[in-house]
Amino acid sequence: MRTILTLLAAALTASAARGQRLNPDDYIYPVRDVPGLYSANFGELRPGHFHAGIDIKTDGVEGKALVAVADGHVSRVVLQPGGYGRAVYLTLDNGVTAVYGHLRNFRDDIEEHVRSERYARRANSVDLWFEAGRWPVAQGDTIGWSGNSGSSMGPHLHFELRDTPTQRLHNLVREGVIRPKDNLPPRIMRLHYVEIDTLDDGTPVRSRPHTYAVVREAEGRYRLARGDEAVEVGRRGYFVAEVSDRRNDVQNTFGVWRVQAAIDGEPYFEYRMDGFTHDLSRCCDAVSCYPVQVASRNEVIRLTRLDGCIDDFYPVLKNQALLTPSEGQSQQIRIEAEDDSGNRSILEFRTIRQPAQRDFRAVCDSTALIVDNRRPFSHTAGEASVHIPAGVFYEPLFFSQSSRPAQFAAAPSVAVLSPLYSILDYDTPLHTAATVTIRAYVPQNLQPHTTLGFVRKGKVSYAGGKYKNGAVTLSTRTLG
Numbered sequence: 096m097r098t099i100l101t102l103l104a105a106a107l108t109a110s111a112a113r114g115q116r117l118n119p120d121d122y123i124y125p126v127r128d129v130p131g132l133y134s135a136n137f138g139e140l141r142p143g144h145f146h147a148g149i150d151i152k153t154d155g156v157e158g159k160a161l162v163a164v165a166d167g168h169v170s171r172v173v174l175q176p177g178g179y180g181r182a183v184y185l186t187l188d189n190g191v192t193a194v195y196g197h198l199r200n201f202r203d204d205i206e207e208h209v210r211s212e213r214y215a216r217r218a219n220s221v222d223l224w225f226e227a228g229r230w231p232v233a234q235g236d237t238i239g240w241s242g243n244s245g246s247s248m249g250p251h252l253h254f255e256l257r258d259t260p261t262q263r264l265h266n267l268v269r270e271g272v273i274r275p276k277d278n279l280p281p282r283i284m285r286l287h288y289v290e291i292d293t294l295d296d297g298t299p300v301r302s303r304p305h306t307y308a309v310v311r312e313a314e315g316r317y318r319l320a321r322g323d324e325a326v327e328v329g330r331r332g333y334f335v336a337e338v339s340d341r342r343n344d345v346q347n348t349f350g351v352w353r354v355q356a357a358i359d360g361e362p363y364f365e366y367r368m369d370g371f372t373h374d375l376s377r378c379c380d381a382v383s384c385y386p387v388q389v390a391s392r393n394e395v396i397r398l399t400r401l402d403g404c405i406d407d408f409y410p411v412l413k414n415q416a417l418l419t420p421s422e423g424q425s426q427q428i429r430i431e432a433e434d435d436s437g438n439r440s441i442l443e444f445r446t447i448r449q450p451a452q453r454d455f456r457a458v459c460d461s462t463a464l465i466v467d468n469r470r471p472f473s474h475t476a477g478e479a480s481v482h483i484p485a486g487v488f489y490e491p492l493f494f495s496q497s498s499r500p501a502q503f504a505a506a507p508s509v510a511v512l513s514p515l516y517s518i519l520d521y522d523t524p525l526h527t528a529a530t531v532t533i534r535a536y537v538p539q540n541l542q543p544h545t546t547l548g549f550v551r552k553g554k555v556s557y558a559g560g561k562y563k564n565g566a567v568t569l570s571t572r573t574l575g
Contacts (some may be wrong), residue, residue: 115258118273119190123234125254126241127160129153132345133275134251136435137266139350139366140383140394143572144376145368146350147264148194148255149273153226157199157250159241161235163571164193164256169230169238172201172209174218179253180245183238186227186259196253199242205230249524263372270433271350276343277436280315281351284393284444286430287335287384288328291417292457296463298491299402301459304335309442317442325429325447329454331419335384335401336442337391340434348392352435356398356416360428364398364406364416368435378404380524381489389522399432403468403489420448463493478534481574487525494519506555512537515550518574528570539560549573 124131125502135150153159167187174181179196183205186192201207212221232238243250254273256265267273287304294300308320319326334356341348356364366382380388381404388395397514399416400409410418420426466472468488474481476496501515514534537545547560547569560569 106253106303109217117191117256117265117267117270117272118189120165120396121191122256122272123162124273125161125164125193125195126151126153126252127162129159131275133342133349134249134345134347135253136268136340137264138352139372140379140388142389143318143370143380145379147373147376147404148253148509149267151252151254152248152345153241153252154396155250157240157242159252159334161195161198161239161241163232163236163238163267165191165234167232168225168227169205169232170225170227172205172223172225173221174209174213175222175245177246180247181239182245183243185232185238190259191265192255192257192262193257194257195239196255197242197244197247197251198239199244201239202237205239214217234295236282236321244507253293254550261372264370266352266369266435270545271371275436277434278438279341279343280440281338281340281432281434282311283309283317283336283338283430283432283440285309286319286439287337288326288332288383289335289386290329290332291457292331292455294459294465295459296465296491297467298457298459298493302332302455304384309359315438315440317440319442320406320446323445325425325445328418328420328446328451329418329449330422330451332455333397333417334428334430335387335395335397336393336430336432337393338432339393339441340432342436349434350394351396351432351466353431353433354396354398355431355433356410357429358418359432360427360429362411365411365412366398367410368408371407375405375407377526378408380526382408385524386522398453401488408521418446422448422451447534460493460495465491465496466494467491477514477516479518479533481518482530484527484529486527487527489524489526492519492523510540510541512545512551521551521574523574525572529571530568530570530575531574532568534566536565537567 132152134152135146137145137149165187170186171184181198184194223537242251286307289300289304292300309317310320311317322333338351338406340351353367355362381401384395384397400412425447433439468491469485471485472483477498496518498514498516501511513533543563545562545567546557547554547567548557560567
């Protein structure tokens with residue numbers, strides 16, 4: 096009985112956290128004297144994370160007054176060189192936390208306190224937390240001024256609303272707190288089909304994507320460039336949709352809120368971006384078809400769910416959203432993309448099951464090891480070792496490692512001390528960090544300065560690492 100009650104309580108708690116919605120009447124606009132234009136929306140697919148809020152344009156300048164959107168208190172102030180730079184967190188009386196990022200400066204009393212703490216701690220970066228009575232704010236009070244601090248690409252305000260107990264982020268536009276001018280439906284840019292087979296040990300192997308050009312017939316209506324000719328599919332596969340969105344009066348592109356796919360009128364897949372907690376943010380690399388995403392300017396959404404990705408983003412997922420037609424069977428596919436303002440675009444086409452002898456069949460790579468994403472994995476070849484904890488990958492995959500002499504343009508002040516090692520493919524997404532160790536002879540005077548570098552297209556980025564006992568070790572989400 097205790098187990099049943101515990102599970103029931105957990106289910107009810109999760110349901111309440113997801114179901115709580117914002118009341119738009121509780122909030123005012125967070126920045127003054129701007130026209131209400133935007134450069135990014137909630138949940139956009141970014142490298143390694145979903146975008147956690149909305150980005151509000153500030154006319155390309157700094158110094159716009161930022162105001163408390165509701166009554167509450169300043170609960171946290173952060174100053175750091177990256178991330179949100181100067182950021183203010185307001186814990187509101189209605190159970191929501193408001194986050195303002197990339198500020199130029201805080202209001203005078205908070206700015207003076209931050210300055211004193213930096214001197215006292217002898218630190219450039221600080222993360223300060225406050226009790227409810229320290230910095231109370233009423234709706235409309237100025238809390239700081241907009242800027243361009245941290246990892247900002249230009250002056251703007253990054254703004255979020257989070258559920259305070261769970262820190263789950265809200266989709267502000269979808270819930271009606273922010274209402275951008277937007278009557279433009281998403282764009283469906285391209286379609287890909289991937290056939291999949293599974294080895295006896297459960298390792299999935301995919302065909303190369305078959306890519307289909309898409310043509311817009313009318314606003315919100317799309318068809319394949321091949322016309323009425325059916326798309327040939329195999330015995331087991333899925334589609335990948337490249338999509339993008341726009342808003343009135345700006346040139347920026349945005350992410351979509353929802354993508355749904357249906358077979359003969361019956362929905363079998365749906366991705367939806369209603370909210371998430373930060374621990375789930377890296378799942379964006381599983382929601383996307385990452386190998387295509389890294390080379391595209393659009394959102395590339397995989398119309399299925401990978402084994403290691405949670406269900407939270409998929410309210411509809413039948414048969415893992417895999418198409419499994421019988422030989423010769425024809426089906427009508429409808430793909431619908433919707434933005435957070437409710438504008439929709441539709442792509443419809445027919446498929447036909449190709450002859451069985453042309454089906455894609457998986458072949459095991461005899462030169463590679465197989466990594467089960469549910470178990471830790473370690474491998475050493477030559478002077479390079481890699482340790483991969485359980486859950487780093489989103490599905491089982493082949494592991495390969497090779498080395499060759501380092502031949503790339505290093506800076507004149509850089510001494511290359513090891514061969515160049517290739518570990519996995521560069522377009523393999525990692526949910527958490529793997530540990531890489533390279534043993535090499537390092538002169539004593541260089542040991543404090545030794546680091547690992549990643550080479551992309553002949554360019555080197557230095558990622559850090561610690562030299563100890565004849566080896567440099569680094570925990571990283573990038574392998575190459």
